[in-house]
């Protein structure tokens with residue numbers, strides 16, 4: 560993309576970004592994540608897309624919010640890739656799908672169940688939504704170093720938050736419950752709303768993607784007692800630093 564051309568939704572230009580992006584969905588999480596980089600600075604905000612920039616080992620890293628769900632996430636990944644970003648990590652919060660997970664554990668995401676609509680406009684649903692191996696390994700290393708409990712596995716990505724958290728009040732209650740149980744029995748770790756879009760759009764555009772989320776219990780969400788996201792943010796930034804330090808050995812897909 561011409562460095563002067565303004566990305567339609569993100570309001571970024573190619574000169575604003577580098578190769579690396581961290582992607583929370585929540586704009587409120589952008590500044591605290593950027594604060595863990597060197598020389599953080601606000602860049603721009605348009606709609607739900609707020610961007611800050613910092614550096615790690617002298618490399619530019621941006622933090623951009625994607626908004627909730629597949630449609631806005633897909634266009635963020637599209638516009639960032641067009642600007643030259645080739646490595647993107649989803650950072651967020653999810654519900655847990657395993658009874659033995661404690662509130663506040665992290666999930667390093669190997670893949671995503673495409674229980675949403677956006678990615679079906681990119682690839683047939685049989686195509687797997689998977690993380691890039693180098694990004695995945697950097698995230699797992701960072702989670703180890705953070706010293707917090709974590710799981711690795713697939714996320715369930717859906718379009719309807721309340722269809723997941725309150726399926727009983729939906730006309731499709733029986734089907735939703737049965738499908739959710741099948742994801743759980745198949746080994747899904749957590750449920751959230753963006754990872755499938757990050758992985759599939761990233762695959763199509765040949766950029767490296769990964770994801771890490773903190774799992775909050777429904778009770779913690781309902782009572783406003785959710786644990787601090789500090790270990791989540793530290794893990795994501797540490798993973799980017801690892802990728803940057805090994806950058807020569809890890810070319811982007813298709814490079």
Ligand SMILES: O=P(O)(O)O[C@H]1O[C@H](CO)[C@@H](O)[C@H]1O
Pocket residue numbers: 583584585626627628650651652653720750751752753
């Ligand atoms: O906390 P974030 O990262 O926004 O993630 C989860 O929370 C939102 C729903 O409340 C969805 O975006 C879901 O993916």
Ligand SMILES: O=c1cc[nH]c(=O)[nH]1
Pocket residue numbers: 652653654655720723724750751752775
């Ligand atoms: O259960 C949850 C919690 C957070 N975000 C989700 O999408 N689901």
